[in-house]
Amino acid sequence: MAVLCQTLMRIVEELAPVRLAEQWDNVGLLVGDPQERVNGVIVALDFNHEVLEEALEKGADFIVVHHPPIFHPLKRLTAGGPEGKLLLQAIRQGVHVYAAHTNLDKVTGGVSDQLAEVLGLTAVEPLSSTVREPHYKLVVFVPETHEYQVRKAIGDAGAGFIGNYSHCTFRAPGTGTFLPQSGANPFLGQVGEMEEAAEFRLETIVPKRLLSAVIDAMLKAHPYEEVAYDVYP
Known part of the structure; x- marks a missing residue:
């Protein structure tokens, strides 16, 4: 059943609130339209050609990645380089790309907590507090x-x-x-x-x-x- 992209964004943000992300980070919906309907979801560490091809094969048009594929400000978006070519392909295919990075690292039960558990760490506490999202x-x-x-x-x-x-x-x-x-x-x-x-x-x-x-x-x-x-x- 197709759902609004905005609905999936809210679900992800309930798990990893954007306000927890570092100021230098680039999280949230990076490619796509919040008002469009999507039919399937795929999760990956990075956004690359293999992930996009798998999403298309499985009919997934909402990709949640950990590392943002757009990090520094874009001055142009062309097919001249691998990054631009990949993003343009996603846009043409109607694929949405959402990044949950440092917010997923920092949230309770997130990446950092999972790593601490695997390593057997105890008395774990945050290194610093997080500023509320503007x-x-x-x-x-x-x-x-x-x-x-x-x-x-x-x-x-x-x-x-x-x-x-x-x-x-x-x-x-x-x-x-x-x-x-x-x-x-x-x-x-x-x-x-x-x-x-x-x-x-x-x-x-x-x-x-x-x-x-x-x-x-x-x-x-x-x-x-x-x-x-x-x-x-």
Whole structure:
């Protein structure tokens, strides 16, 4: 049964929360679309041609790897080198690649704990504490008729996670006012006429790594052609 890529991401992140990753690390979904459906999962240490071929043979289009195949910032993505060729092949085949690296190393019961158990170590304790993943506050103004649609879209994209709760938001009613100018295509009102609309101020928290995806989902779900929203650190 096919499931959303976003659903699998949440399952992996429940096991190895992204907030545990080192600041220099590059974890999470590295290739793919969180809103696409996937049919199978394969797990590997590294992402290489052999792993991709095995995934394609088995009909798996979501690969969880330990070592991130994209680590340093990419300046270009071409088939001129082995890394680019592999990533382009994954994209063409619709294969998603997700990395769980230092977060999987550090989580309780993760790689480090497993190694300690194999080595017979006792009195094991962390070398250092982990800084919480940076978050932003997202505020958007949406007409009452589309509040649920927008709220669900941003929650499905990963906004509003607090502990074991998802889709956490706050809303407050208000009145939006605007005057559509020539060339506008307003969802409400007429060009050249002042309009008042019953709206909600909808706010939530968003992890830094998901901010772009959440904003994209919000804009797609919002009925206005010009969306009023704010992002606060």
